[in-house]
Amino acid sequence: MQRQRLTFGLMLVLAIAAIVVLVNLPLSLGLDLRGGAQLTVQVQPTDEIPNINSDQLDAVKSVLENRVNGLGVAEPVVQTVGEDKIVVQLPGVSDPEQAERVLGGTAQLEFREQLRDTEDAFAQLFSQQRLLLFEIDQLRAADNPDPEAIAEGADALEDANRALLPLFGEALLSGRELRDARAEPLQTGNGWQVTLRFNPQGADAFAELTRNVAGTGRTLGIFLDDVLVSAPSVGAQYADRGITGGSAVISGNFSAQDAQDLAIQLRGGSLPLPVAIVENRTVGSTLGRDSIQRSIYAALAGLLLVLVFMVVYYRLPGAIANVALTIYAVLTLAAYALVGVTLTLPGIAGFILSIGMAVDANVLIFERTREELRAGKTLYRGVESGFYRAFSSILDSNVTTLIACGALFWLGSGLVRGFALTLGIGVAISMFTALTCSRTLMLIAVLGFPSVRRKPELFCPKLSLAAKTAQM
Amino acid sequence: MKLSVIKQQRLWWTVSAVAVLTCAIAIGLCLVRFNAPLRPGLDFIGGTRLQLARDCSISANCDEAIDVAAVRQLLDAQGLGNSSIQAVGKRQQELIVRTRTLDVDARERLQGELTEAIGRFDPALTQIDTVGPTIGRELFVSGVLALMVSFFGIVVYLSTRFQLDYAIFAILALLHDVAIVTGVFAVLGLVAGTEVNSLFLVALLTVVGFSVNDTVVIYDRIREVANQREDDTPFGAIVDDAVNQTLTRSINTTLTTLLPLLAIFFFGGETLQDFALALTIGFASGAYSSIFLASTLLALWRERQPATAIATSDET
Numbered sequence: 001m002q003r004q005r006l007t008f009g010l011m012l013v014l015a016i017a018a019i020v021v022l023v024n025l026p027l028s029l030g031l032d033l034r035g036g037a038q039l040t041v042q043v044q045p046t047d048e049i050p051n052i053n054s055d056q057l058d059a060v061k062s063v064l065e066n067r068v069n070g071l072g073v074a075e076p077v078v079q080t081v082g083e084d085k086i087v088v089q090l091p092g093v094s095d096p097e098q099a100e101r102v103l104g105g106t107a108q109l110e111f112r113e114q115l116r117d118t119e120d121a122f123a124q125l126f127s128q129q130r131l132l133l134f135e136i137d138q139l140r141a142a143d144n145p146d147p148e149a150i151a152e153g154a155d156a157l158e159d160a161n162r163a164l165l166p167l168f169g170e171a172l173l174s175g176r177e178l179r180d181a182r183a184e185p186l187q188t189g190n191g192w193q194v195t196l197r198f199n200p201q202g203a204d205a206f207a208e209l210t211r212n213v214a215g216t217g218r219t220l221g222i223f224l225d226d227v228l229v230s231a232p233s234v235g236a237q238y239a240d241r242g243i244t245g246g247s248a249v250i251s252g253n254f255s256a257q258d259a260q261d262l263a264i265q266l267r268g269g270s271l272p273l274p275v276a277i278v279e280n281r282t283v284g285s286t287l288g289r290d291s292i293q294r295s296i297y298a299a300l301a302g303l304l305l306v307l308v309f310m311v312v313y314y315r316l317p318g319a320i321a322n323v324a325l326t327i328y329a330v331l332t333l334a335a336y337a338l339v340g341v342t343l344t345l346p347g348i349a350g351f352i353l354s355i356g357m358a359v360d361a362n363v364l365i366f367e368r369t370r371e372e373l374r375a376g377k378t379l380y381r382g383v384e385s386g387f388y389r390a391f392s393s394i395l396d397s398n399v400t401t402l403i404a405c406g407a408l409f410w411l412g413s414g415l416v417r418g419f420a421l422t423l424g425i426g427v428a429i430s431m432f433t434a435l436t437c438s439r440t441l442m443l444i445a446v447l448g449f450p451s452v453r454r455k456p457e458l459f460c461p462k463l464s465l466a467a468k469t470a471q472m
Numbered sequence: 473m474k475l476s477v478i479k480q481q482r483l484w485w486t487v488s489a490v491a492v493l494t495c496a497i498a499i500g501l502c503l504v505r506f507n508a509p510l511r512p513g514l515d516f517i518g519g520t521r522l523q524l525a526r527d528c529s530i531s532a533n534c535d536e537a538i539d540v541a542a543v544r545q546l547l548d549a550q551g552l553g554n555s556s557i558q559a560v561g562k563r564q565q566e567l568i569v570r571t572r573t574l575d576v577d578a579r580e581r582l583q584g585e586l587t588e589a590i591g592r593f594d595p596a597l598t599q600i601d602t603v604g605p606t607i608g609r610e611l612f613v614s615g616v617l618a619l620m621v622s623f624f625g626i627v628v629y630l631s632t633r634f635q636l637d638y639a640i641f642a643i644l645a646l647l648h649d650v651a652i653v654t655g656v657f658a659v660l661g662l663v664a665g666t667e668v669n670s671l672f673l674v675a676l677l678t679v680v681g682f683s684v685n686d687t688v689v690i691y692d693r694i695r696e697v698a699n700q701r702e703d704d705t706p707f708g709a710i711v712d713d714a715v716n717q718t719l720t721r722s723i724n725t726t727l728t729t730l731l732p733l734l735a736i737f738f739f740g741g742e743t744l745q746d747f748a749l750a751l752t753i754g755f756a757s758g759a760y761s762s763i764f765l766a767s768t769l770l771a772l773w774r775e776r777q778p779a780t781a782i783a784t785s786d787e788t
Contacts, residue, residue: 035596037600040607042604096600097576097579097580100576101576104576276604277602278603278604278606278607279602279603279604279607280600280601280602281600281601281602281603282598282599282600282601283599284594284595284596284597284598284599285596286596286597287523287525287596287597287598287599290741291740291741291742291743291744292741292743292744293741294739294740294741295736295740295741295743295744295748297739297740298732298735298736298738298739298740299732299735299736299740301735301739302731302732302733302734302735302736303731303732305731305732305735306728306731306732309724309727309728309731310728313724345671345674345743345744345747346671346674349674349675349678349747349751350678352732352733352751353678353681353682353729355732356682356725356728356729357685359725359728359729360685360689360721360725360728360729363721363724363725363728364689364721367718367720367721367724371717392692392696393688393689393692393693396630396633396688396689396691396692397684397685397686397688397689397692398685399629400626400629400630400684400685400688401681401684401685403622403625403626403629404622404625404626404677404680404681404684405622405681406622406625407618407619407621407622407624407625408618408619408622408677410618410621411614411617411618411621412614412615412618413610413611413614413615414611414670415611415670415671415673415674416611416614416615416618416670416673416674416677419674419677419678420677423678423681
């Protein structure tokens, strides 16, 4: 009994913790349930680069992130998938055409020379742009991002970006000529810099460009998709010949992260890799919501019937199973929230199936208990051996399902993976709740309440007289 | 009540054989007509699907049903003659157009012209799906590959926990269920135009999970009964006993899983209806095949083996 009390306490703690998790970390719904656009972008190999490596994929991802930020969507998600794809999720977006145009273009990295007599205007606009970038980042990182404020900020940023462009001359050098860009720690050990390397043509163009602005107080504008990402100035010592040799460093007040970001942006812009939108799924914000809502209500009604059935058919154990099932549902949903499962239609399928299996484990145990009672065992022994003998069935059937989940998660993609993950979590937790919750509650009922012990019909109706007398 | 699955095994086999054969014929017809075992949806062949609904908050916008002929003319003019067009919804206020893959510009142009010809659409009710042909293939290939590997894993696990023949018949029962669900959707594809998309693949996987689970529970009991009996008990009698001892459980479990699914099918929204139907058929077939096929086939096989091959696997 002491052990049962301990387990019972543990279950209570777990259930409360799960509820706390669910309140603080609500489940995120997939775009198929709440509307929005999901675009899959595939990086296309070229003759020069027939194989795409993870560096290049990251670089393209960074370019896409920049573009998504320009769209002013709250809570966008940009993820690399597989070897050559990037998935962009834009919840609640109402203008998928704009998103598709913005994301589908080829990244354009350009080096431009700042025009004469624009120093004042530049200083003001540049600091304004940096401030807006910082503010938008803050807004996005907030606990409850405010879509309107973000959209407003994005508009202001776009204005600033548009105003900056005319301050610079035409592009003298493009990303095509850039061979590499890397973040490196400063040799003094304090801070970071970004090194650039150009191909021979690029080296010449870069030398000319830097000679023009060296020591003038004007800057060298580095633009990605017409947006100024960096504006280094060039020291007066290069006024004669410019920075020659095809490599250069951009130094400034860089943190490791800033330097890394800039290097990735530059590399992304230097990629001559075209991208193509190979999949677009846009669901209107209210479409499907009705249908899903009705289905959820229907499923809940169905589950309610299951709970009623369990009590009617299995009596007291059925009621206990219902408690265990409720705990199961809460724990599973909390696990989804912790692991970061996004609930989509296949996820719901996995959840429904795992509920079915959780019920099944209980049914197996109770049927066994009944058999033991009919064979004349006492309640306590009946319950104990019911659990003991149902265990091998529960183990085998659940392990087979887990094996299938493992294979599907490992090899499957997208939908199939989501399904495998939710089902796997559900099955693992259902085994735990069936074998601990149901068992502990049953034993507490049998051991802790003498009145229960005298009424085996609470466990098994129509128990024969012979079996009944054996209980006494 | 005692059910003798062995006594009537020929009946069960005939029922299943006829069902599977019918399904095979339907799948064959689909192969001829669609060049695929089922009427393939957008996810598998690629293309663009536009679902638009008129904005009924604008007065006089929704007075008449959408004129499909006008839409067809408009599509023909754009060189999209091969597209499928459907007017759906309660008062035919929704339009579903499926075309070859359209890029943004082509799609926007089409949407613009449709708006001009038919009336304003509500963007909150719009659904756009564009799937490149390679995506569908990848999804399908990776799904099937994953399925194969999971079959293999199941066979390995079941043959260590039971024996190899148990594992093989469990997979056989599972293939039966997959065939039935696929067959029913092949028929629906031929008769009602039901298309399958990637969600159908997920439904099939769910059915596989359930079917194996169900079979394993019965096998577990067969093994247990076999261990309690004398070595010369006919395997058929062992199977009969095991099936009867687990019958209540089989019925109750199937019932409790089907209740929410049937509720979704009858009372839920359209989005999940096909999905719930696939699961319902698959789960019912899974319960049937576990009770009537996996067990009787195992008995048939075992009784044809020399007596020494009777299961002696250890009990846990």
